[in-house]
Amino acid sequence: MQQRFLEVSAEAEKKQEERFSVWLKGEGIPFADADAAAAYRERVSLMKDAIQLRQQPKRIPVCPSAGFYPMQYAGVTMYDAMYDYRALGTAWEAYHLDLEPDAYSAPTTIVPGRVLDILDLKLYEWPGHGVSHEREYQYVEAEYMKAEEYQDLIDDPTAFFLNLYFPRIFGALKPLAAFPLLPPVNEIPMVVPLAAPFGAENMKGALESLAKAGDESLRWRSALREIGGRIMGRGFPSFAGGFTKAPFDVIGDSLRGTRGVMLDMFRYADELKEACERLIPSMIKCAVAACNVTGHIMPFIPLHKGADGFMSREQFKTFYWPSLRKLIIGLVSEGLVPQLFAEGAYNDRLDVISDVPKGKVVWWFDRTDMKKAKETVGRVACLAGNVPLDLLCAGTPDEVKTHCRDLIDGAGVGGGFILSTGAGIQGSKKENVKTMIEFCKDYGRYGKR
């Protein structure tokens, strides 16, 4: 493992071109007319040029992170969006077709409430289940994995998730604690130990819950496919098509929790590093599989615990970056373009994160200094960002314009830049979002200046 994922594969370049052409083609998208198809391809080309750093795009693409904003925009509550897929579609359609950002932010994070209800997810509180109908879902911080369990995770990640983690985070899946260990099942005496746990009544109940959750998930997926078709069919390519996370965040967000993982850097340093390594292949495979299905090139990777302030530079280099870099290399080797959304600021580690193959990733920043980023990471990677949320929520259109102008004049020079926001734009004033999009489409034209 130590030696794997250190260098990109020889076919990375070819695979990337193939994936770009699949994305560009948009096969299966029900385009409204030839103009819509042309607009879609034009927008994919803007992003492709920005990503590959080979030539300046015609203009800077504007791809804000919609977050939960479309619901606010259309006057749909979070509860409705999570339980009524038609309301979800209406909101997403209204936001994209009215404001015309350059990319479609698929509502993949507006997860179906009924699936959460059926499985009784403990990780989050959601509308009608801990928070009011109008509020967004929120993560419930806790230690869902104990520090003493690192070795279980390292020994067999799948068994750890099935036997220990799922029973804790899904009320309906407690019986999975008895799910059999799989590697021993390879000889005739092990057939019964494999099958027997599934005869227990409570296990049958758990599997039934999974089947019900599966039915609902398929309904949601088909609704999402239809919503996506309607919006992409009007000329808006999706901004991402898959999801994965940095191994350190897998552990730090929802296994050990923030407090747990911060203490583990002192108390369980070796175990933490090894566990991160063990998670790399799964986190690569899930993004590759999702992008194969969506025909997209960019898996979305939100980065949480590696920001300035959350750990020292030394800790970043020791605990966070090695496994994240391997994840990046693994994805790039498959022809994918990791879309690394670095929440918080990364000013103190821009040199470290510049160690990525050129023209193969997007570094999307939140509070990072974009001038500094342009001089470092910007030499090897497309930058995205970073209109701040305080400005969009509490500022004026003129202030938004000034900020966007500075971004375009700085980070936008010579291409390699996608204008976006520092986070999901819920809470923003409509006139500010509109100004951001319209101003950048005009001022961000490269031929103009």
Next chain:
Amino acid sequence: MTEALVQALVDMKEAEALQRAKHLLAGGTEPLEILESCSRAMEIVGQRFEKGVYFLPHLMMAGEMLKEISAMIKPLVQEQKAEAKKGRVLIGTVEGDIHDIGKNIVVFLLEANGFEVRDIGINQKPAKFVEAIKEFQPKVVGMSGLLTLAFDSMKKTVEAIKEAGLRETVRIVIGGGVVTEKIKDYSGADAYAPDAMAGVRLAKEWTQRR
């Protein structure tokens, strides 16, 4: 003797620090003296945090070690000297937001710096802040929030405090997540703290002045 304990704490050497504290106790060092050296160590840790040498994990670890040593020593302290507290700070996460890690760090640092802190927890309605201010009579009120929805909750809380006629009795500081200087103006708070130590500094400044 206690210098080695201070050093171990400052260097984040948990096992060594606990060992040294135990030895000091066994060797007859006054429990209060040990606690005082812990405070000295926390002060140095705080300074390193401000200088950008230490970060949140170090504060968390320091808090853990302090908790462990206090648990070892507190039962041995016959009667607690009434410590001269610096001032009262009320703190909570505003309505709609259930995040508390940042807030908890601020609480830890305030307490380590001698403040009397009341933490009213997460997702607190404006009325809860008002009620707690009436009861606890703090000089400083801290509001925390991670999400953009906190902007309006902070604004409403400041308004509620104003309506209750308590605005002049407290100084209000906001912090956390996406909060910025701009949101200070938006919400009507007195200050924005970009990090935990900045919050402590503000509290010190405000409690000294009044």
